[in-house]
Amino acid sequence: MNLKKSIGLIALILIVDQISKLYIKTNFGLGEYINVFGLNWFEIRFVENPGMAWGSKLSDFLPISEPFAKVFLTSFRLVAIGFIAYWLVNSIKKEAPKLLIIAISLIFAGAFGNNIDSLFYGLMFDSGTTFNAQYNDWVGYSGVSQLNYEGYSNMMQGCVVDMLRFPFASWTWPEWIPGVGGDHFTFFDPVFNIADMAISTGVGILLVFNKRVFPVKGE
8 A cells, every 4th residue: 555545535524524523513502412323322512522542631640730731731642643654654665454444544633533533623703612711621512603713712722623532331220239239331332533443443453453553574
C-alpha cells in the first residue's frame, strides 16, 4: 500500500468524522438523542468528552486545573500524532505488510480527527460545553450550538464530540449481589465517534493479526 492510498483512507475517515460531528453539534442539544430505525440498541446521542477515554479527565488524577489539563492532553496528542505519522511513512518506505499500513492509517486518522475537536471546537462554537471556573467543572448548555466562532473556550481546550451509542442490553442487579445489588447496568454504555472506531479498528488489527502485520524474518 503506497502513501497516496494511505492518505486517501485517512482523508475519507477525517471527512466522515468531521461531517458527523459538525452535524450533531449544530442539530442536537447536549444530551439529546434519537433511536435509529426505532431500535432500542442503536442511538445517536450528543455527548461531549472534555478529557480522555470513557469521559475521564486528567485533572481527576493530577492536582492541576482542568484548562491546563486540556492543553496538556491536546499537546500530548499532537506529539503522539507526530510519532504515528513517522511510523506510517517509515512503514510505507520499508514496504511493510499492507495490513499494517492500513492499521496505522486508521489509528492516525482517528487520533487526528479527535484532536481537531480539541484544538479548534472551543473557538468555533458559541455554546455546547464550557469550563465553569466557579464550579471547577465542564457545564453543558441545553441549546443547539452555533458555528459562529465566538467560542466557548480557548484553542486546545475544546471538547471531543461523541454520538454513537449501542446499549445492547440493560438490567438491574439482584439485591443479594454484594457491591452492585440494586444497581442498574447497561451493556454497552459508552458513547463514541467515527474517529474512536478508526482507532479501535486499527488497534484491533494489530492485536488480532499480529503475526501478519509483524512477520518474523525466516518464518
